[in-house]
Amino acid sequence: MTDELTTTPLIIAGRPFGSRLFTGTGKFASAQMMSSAIAASGSELVTMALRRVQLEGPDQQILAPLQRLGVHLLPNTSGARTAKEAVYAAHLAREALGTNWVKLEIHPDARYLMPDPLATLQAAEQLVADGFVVLPYCSADPVLCKLLEAVGCAAVMPLGAAIGSNQGLSTREMLKIIIEQSGVPVVVDAGIGAPSHAAEAMELGADAVLVNTAIAVASQPQRMAQAFRLAVEAGRLAYEAGLASRRVVAEASSPLSGFLASLS
Amino acid sequence: MSFVLNGQPRAWQPQLTLEALLRQEGYIGNIPEAPQSDAGSCTASIRAGVAVAIGQQVVPRSTWAQRVIAQQDEIELFQAIAGG
Numbered sequence: 001m002t003d004e005l006t007t008t009p010l011i012i013a014g015r016p017f018g019s020r021l022f023t024g025t026g027k028f029a030s031a032q033m034m035s036s037a038i039a040a041s042g043s044e045l046v047t048m049a050l051r052r053v054q055l056e057g058p059d060q061q062i063l064a065p066l067q068r069l070g071v072h073l074l075p076n077t078s079g080a081r082t083a084k085e086a087v088y089a090a091h092l093a094r095e096a097l098g099t100n101w102v103k104l105e106i107h108p109d110a111r112y113l114m115p116d117p118l119a120t121l122q123a124a125e126q127l128v129a130d131g132f133v134v135l136p137y138c139s140a141d142p143v144l145c146k147l148l149e150a151v152g153c154a155a156v157m158p159l160g161a162a163i164g165s166n167q168g169l170s171t172r173e174m175l176k177i178i179i180e181q182s183g184v185p186v187v188v189d190a191g192i193g194a195p196s197h198a199a200e201a202m203e204l205g206a207d208a209v210l211v212n213t214a215i216a217v218a219s220q221p222q223r224m225a226q227a228f229r230l231a232v233e234a235g236r237l238a239y240e241a242g243l244a245s246r247r248v249v250a251e252a253s254s255p256l257s258g259f260l261a262s263l264s
Numbered sequence: 265m266s267f268v269l270n271g272q273p274r275a276w277q278p279q280l281t282l283e284a285l286l287r288q289e290g291y292i293g294n295i296p297e298a299p300q301s302d303a304g305s306c307t308a309s310i311r312a313g314v315a316v317a318i319g320q321q322v323v324p325r326s327t328w329a330q331r332v333i334a335q336q337d338e339i340e341l342f343q344a345i346a347g348g
Contacts, residue, residue: 024346024347024348025347025348026346026347026348027346027348028346047348048313049346049348050342050343050345050347051342051345052270052340053270053314053341053342053343062345063312063313073344076347076348078348088317088320092317093315094322095315095316095322095325096314096342096343096344097344164348210348213348
């Protein structure tokens with residue numbers, strides 16, 4: 001038995017995680033703000049992106065603060081529009097950051113940033129063959145998630161809503177099916193705009209959530225990160241404790257013995 | 265005679281290695297906050313989070329010192345940045 005207030009650890013590709021909240025590093029006003037927010041979140045896995053160096057541009061120094069925090073890095077393939085580009089980006093990221101973990105994301109259209117399911121599946125298969133631990137950002141499509149699992153992905157990361165949209169779990173019913181069927185951890189990624197959304201995902205049985213925008217653009221990112229931490233812990237604890245089922249009609253919480261009937 | 269670095273044409277020099285080019289560009293040398301884990305095969309510290317490809321083939325860090333830049337090489341230099 002686990003401790004009453006301790007939730008079971010998450011394991012992805014053999015690596016245990018004490019925190020079920022993964023965080024992104026984008027959109028923070030400063031590296032200091034990012035660093036303090038990630039520390040407050042308790043997150044042990046944080047995403048990064050890769051870009052061609054702007055030779056005369058300013059140099060972003062966010063890697064050193066992340067390494068000081070001791071978090072694991074999860075480079076993404078953001079910017080890739082095809083499977084070929086994503087595979088190239090993953091290989092560059094492995095060389096740049098010394099990790100074979102990759103968040104595979106391929107979105108050809110900038111308006112909604114919807115992941116290309118066919119290209120994602122194709123790239124996932126290639127990257128698994130190349131020795132990567134692949135965590136694909138994908139549509140909340142139960143069939144696709146099983147296909148991604150079948151080609152060897154270490155987890156699936158279906159979207160709650162469009163990236164950065166803060167709409168919450170607009171794909172809730174599909175997520176329930178994905179969670180029920182999945183043989184690998186399910187990480188709800190994208191669209192989580194409030195701690196309540198994160199708690200909802202965890203109550204549904206998601207193994208983890210990935211949050212970036214909602215923390216990074218909050219007025220006080222550090223406090224928002226702490227709020228997400230608590231929400232994820234609460235949601236997971238509730239899931240493990242076993243939620244009561246929903247009913248159409250009332251069921252009394254107090255005895256209806258009718259002892260007041262004598263007054264009428 | 266030239267090669268290309270991140271889209272910019274550069275004058276080609278015989279026997280210029282990738283390591284020497286990266287040193288010129290400030291990616292190898294006395295770099296503040298370079299992590300200890302990053303002490304690769306080069307004697308000086310390498311800026312963390314950097315990867316190089318030539319003709320869209322990743323060039324492993326351990327071979328930078330041996331890789332001589334050829335004319336017409338298309339070199340791309342990448343760096344890890346913030347992202348979600």
